[in-house]
Amino acid sequence: MTEEIEIESFKLDHTKVDAPYVREAGELTTPSGDIIKKYDLRLMQPNQGVIPTAAMHTIEHLLAGFMREKIDAIIDLSPMGCRTGFYLSKIGETEIEEVEDALISSLEEILETEDVPxxxxxxxxxxxxxxxFGxxxxxQEILTGFKSS
Incomplete structure (x- = not known):
C-alpha cells in the first residue's frame, strides 16, 4: 500500500473505552447530499470480552429486524471481526440516545424471543x-452493563 488509508476504528484507543456504549463512528455526505452515519454499537469490552460466533451470529439476525423496527433508514448492521459489537450504518441523522435506546430495547426483545429468523x-x-441460548x-450480560453505567 503506497498511501496510508485512514480507518476510523484503527484510530480508536480500544484501551480507553468503556463498553457497552453507542458512539458515532463516522459520517459521509453522498454526492446527492444524503448523510450516511455509522455508529459503533460496542457490546463487550475490547480485549477483555468477546461474543462467541454462534451467539454473535444469532444476535446479528435478531438485531437486523429489531433495530429496523425502531430506527428508519438503516442500511446495514455489521458484526465487528473482533466480535465485541456491531457497526450500524444508516441514512440521515439520529441522536446517539435514540440509537442506544433502540439497542437496549432490542436486546430486551432478544431475551423474550423464541425463534431466530x-x-x-x-x-x-x-x-x-x-x-x-448464547x-x-x-x-443479559450486555444489558447489565448498560444499567450499571
Whole structure:
C-alpha cells in the first residue's frame, strides 16, 4: 500500500473505552447530499470480552429486524471481526440516545424471543452456526452493563 488509508476504528484507543456504549463512528455526505452515519454499537469490552460466533451470529439476525423496527433508514448492521459489537450504518441523522435506546430495547426483545429468523440453508450462509441460548446469555450480560453505567 503506497498511501496510508485512514480507518476510523484503527484510530480508536480500544484501551480507553468503556463498553457497552453507542458512539458515532463516522459520517459521509453522498454526492446527492444524503448523510450516511455509522455508529459503533460496542457490546463487550475490547480485549477483555468477546461474543462467541454462534451467539454473535444469532444476535446479528435478531438485531437486523429489531433495530429496523425502531430506527428508519438503516442500511446495514455489521458484526465487528473482533466480535465485541456491531457497526450500524444508516441514512440521515439520529441522536446517539435514540440509537442506544433502540439497542437496549432490542436486546430486551432478544431475551423474550423464541425463534431466530433466516436460519435455513436457503436464507443464511452459515445456518448451522447459531445459538439462541448464547445470544440471550450475552444480551443479559450486555444489558447489565448498560444499567450499571
Amino acid at each position: 433466516a436460519t435455513t440453508a436457503k436464507e443464511c450462509g452459515n445456518y448451522r452456526d447459531h445459538s439462541l 445470544a440471550q446469555e450475552y444480551a
